[in-house]
Amino acid sequence: MPLSARIDAALQSAIRVGQADPAPAKLAEALAYAVTPGGARIRPTILLSVALACGDSDPGLASAAAAALELIHCASLVHDDLPAFDDAPIRRGKPTVHRAYGEPLAVLTGDSLIILAFDTVATAGAENPARALELTRILARRTGMPFGICAGQGWESEPRIDLAAYHQAKTGALFMAATEMGAVAAGEPAEPWVELGARIGEAFQVADDLRDALESEATLGKPVGQDVRLGRPSAVTEFGVEGAIDRLKNNLAGAIASIPSCPGEAALAEMVRKTAERLTPVRPTIPGE
Amino acid sequence: MPLSARIDAALQSAIRVGQADPAPAKLAEALAYAVTPGGARIRPTILLSVALACGDSDPGLASAAAAALELIHCASLVHDDLPAFDDAPIRRGKPTVHRAYGEPLAVLTGDSLIILAFDTVATAGAENPARALELTRILARRTGMPFGICAGQGWESEPRIDLAAYHQAKTGALFMAATEMGAVAAGEPAEPWVELGARIGEAFQVADDLRDALESEATLGKPVGQDVRLGRPSAVTEFGVEGAIDRLKNNLAGAIASIPSCPGEAALAEMVRKTAERLTPVRPTIPGE
Numbered sequence: 001m002p003l004s005a006r007i008d009a010a011l012q013s014a015i016r017v018g019q020a021d022p023a024p025a026k027l028a029e030a031l032a033y034a035v036t037p038g039g040a041r042i043r044p045t046i047l048l049s050v051a052l053a054c055g056d057s058d059p060g061l062a063s064a065a066a067a068a069l070e071l072i073h074c075a076s077l078v079h080d081d082l083p084a085f086d087d088a089p090i091r092r093g094k095p096t097v098h099r100a101y102g103e104p105l106a107v108l109t110g111d112s113l114i115i116l117a118f119d120t121v122a123t124a125g126a127e128n129p130a131r132a133l134e135l136t137r138i139l140a141r142r143t144g145m146p147f148g149i150c151a152g153q154g155w156e157s158e159p160r161i162d163l164a165a166y167h168q169a170k171t172g173a174l175f176m177a178a179t180e181m182g183a184v185a186a187g188e189p190a191e192p193w194v195e196l197g198a199r200i201g202e203a204f205q206v207a208d209d210l211r212d213a214l215e216s217e218a219t220l221g222k223p224v225g226q227d228v229r230l231g232r233p234s235a236v237t238e239f240g241v242e243g244a245i246d247r248l249k250n251n252l253a254g255a256i257a258s259i260p261s262c263p264g265e266a267a268l269a270e271m272v273r274k275t276a277e278r279l280t281p282v283r284p285t286i287p288g289e
Numbered sequence: 290m291p292l293s294a295r296i297d298a299a300l301q302s303a304i305r306v307g308q309a310d311p312a313p314a315k316l317a318e319a320l321a322y323a324v325t326p327g328g329a330r331i332r333p334t335i336l337l338s339v340a341l342a343c344g345d346s347d348p349g350l351a352s353a354a355a356a357a358l359e360l361i362h363c364a365s366l367v368h369d370d371l372p373a374f375d376d377a378p379i380r381r382g383k384p385t386v387h388r389a390y391g392e393p394l395a396v397l398t399g400d401s402l403i404i405l406a407f408d409t410v411a412t413a414g415a416e417n418p419a420r421a422l423e424l425t426r427i428l429a430r431r432t433g434m435p436f437g438i439c440a441g442q443g444w445e446s447e448p449r450i451d452l453a454a455y456h457q458a459k460t461g462a463l464f465m466a467a468t469e470m471g472a473v474a475a476g477e478p479a480e481p482w483v484e485l486g487a488r489i490g491e492a493f494q495v496a497d498d499l500r501d502a503l504e505s506e507a508t509l510g511k512p513v514g515q516d517v518r519l520g521r522p523s524a525v526t527e528f529g530v531e532g533a534i535d536r537l538k539n540n541l542a543g544a545i546a547s548i549p550s551c552p553g554e555a556a557l558a559e560m561v562r563k564t565a566e567r568l569t570p571v572r573p574t575i576p577g578e
Contacts, residue, residue, distance in 0.1 A: 018434040019434070019435060020435050020436075021435070022435070022451050022454040023434060023435030023440060023443075024435075024440055024443035024444045024446065024447050025447060026443070026446050026447060027434060027439070027440065027443030027446065028435065031434060079396055079397075079400065082396065084391075084392035084393045084396060085393055102373075102446070103373035104373045104374055104442075104445075104446060105443065105446055107368055107371065107373060107374075107396065108368075108439050108442055108443050111368065111399070111403060111433070111439050112433045112439045112440075112443075114400060114403055114404065114433075115403065115429050115432050115433030115434075115437070115439065116429070116433055118425055118428075118429045119425075119429035119430065119433060121425075122422050122423075122425040122426040122429060123426060125422050129418040129421075129422045130418040133411050133414050133418045133421050133422050133425075134411075136407055136408075136411040136422075136425055137408065137411040137412060139407075140405070140407045140408035140411060141408065143404050144307065144400070144401045144405055144408060145307040145308070145312060145316060145320060145401040145404075145405065146307060146308060146310070146311070146313075146317065147309075148404070150316070150400050150401045150404065151312060151313055151316065153393075153397055154312075154313035154316030154317075154394065154397050154401075155313045157313065157315050157316065157391070157393060158313050158314060158315060162311050165311040
């Protein structure tokens with residue numbers, strides 16, 4: 001089964017648990033609306049790639065972990081899109097959850113997806129409870145306070161931002177969760193896999209900065225985009241476009257170099273290379289998630 | 290140590306984990322603001338009472354489970370108070386989290402407390418991973434969709450409400466979690482303890498209906514309160530005040546009768562009797578949580 005089909009099946013299975021009768025119909029519908037159709041599913045793809053590289057000794061648990069990580073990512077998008085944050089009208093080509101279902105159900109959709117993520121890991125952990133518990137712990141740390149994506153969002157309410165902590169929490173955390181959880185689901189320790197996730201996360205952040213700058217050149221006829229207008233820190237404003245591309249390439253090379261010795265090392269390096277190709281800009285407008 | 294001190298210590302310890310450096314300061318502060326000083330802490334008190342009745346063989350895990358359950362309850366209050374729901378200005382005698390910290394941080398506080406709850410159980414589960422994983426599963430089911438408090442809130446967006454499902458999810462779920470989790474933390478199966486939680490939850494719901502009706506008589510000079518004005522289902526509108534008090538007493542008697550045979554059966558029955566005294570109205574205005 002290709003990874004994308006495995007991820008979709010695990011997500012569908014998790015969503016069905018959240019929709020079991022008797023459920024309030026609109027909230028049940030909104031859970032699926034927020035998760036499907038998805039974006040690139042890059043975080044669960046990394047998670048399963050690491051699990052496979054480590055031997056994938058409990059495929060059910062690894063698939064559940066991948067679904068859980070994507071559920072958390074989708075929950076964060078639903079809450080980030082709320083009027084109190086970005087007030088976004090459109091996400092993945094359709095109205096955001098609060099535009100389609102109203103704000104109360106959007107808050108509850110995010111909450112329910114977060115909880116469903118933990119439910120999914122716990123339910124799949126019967127055969128390896130210690131692994132599942134460690135997966136729960138990692139997922140919580142990389143999602144909540146003080147080091148997870150909630151913290152990353154929380155930094156934006158501070159008058160002075162700790163930039164390293166901000167970037168690692170906001171963008172890096174779920175990529176680190178991806179590599180750590182992939183290893184743990186397969187029975188390997190998490191720690192040797194942290195750097196791979198951190199490096200991919202940094203590359204992703206730089207690629208996002210580049211997209212922001214280059215898309216604006218193309219669509220707005222201006223040399224720089226939202227990051228500058230909103231005073232956000234950006235690799236492009238700091239290092240220029242060429243400097244940022246160098247940083248992106250260096251991070252991805254560092255990511256490949258950091259892969260621990262394991263049975264599937266070569267295939268995993270190939271996955272990172274493909275991610276690099278997707279991320280590296282070769283034209284003014286970069287399509288993506 | 291009295292139960293209240295044990296609960297406070299476990300909550301303080303959990304909150305400190307969420308506030309570890311480097312954390313965004315306002316969100317870190319808001320976590321503590323939302324949790325302390327607390328209300329009656331009735332759910333964690335029930336949880337620990339059941340754990341003690343069952344022998345309390347892993348006190349650290351039971352305390353963590355009690356803290357986790359209260360964190361979830363506090364998170365639900367923060368999100369329920371948001372402008373999109375009740376738009377409440379005051380909670381427990383001070384401004385609600387969104388009034389004190391703004392709406393973005395209130396959303397993030399609720400999210401972070403939910404995640405911290407799962408983190409707390411996972412971190413305390415090293416010695417008994419299977420128990421901790423079962424606690425995680427119960428907490429998720431009683432909190433999220435389709436049977437938990439998120440579902441309870443979600444029913445309020447439906448044109449037609451399944452009343453039994455609504456009450457059990459909205460009020461009953463966390464009481465059922467309390468008795469189930471108390472048993473599981475002590476190494477006992479959850480199922481025999483479901484009825485006790487369900488009965489206490491129903492009693493709590495009836496007591497809440499009574500308070501709503503009787504407080505209105507005293508303060509508004511009207512025989513009925515918000516439930517009638519908002520068209521909410523209520524035991525008082527259905528059965529009258531005396532009928533509702535009978536239901537409350539029957540539910541608590543049923544709760545005591547349902548207690549499974551266990552070493553601490555007598556002490557647990559006493560705890561339920563005390564809860565009954567707190568809940569049963571003996572005067573027009575009942576102070577409470």
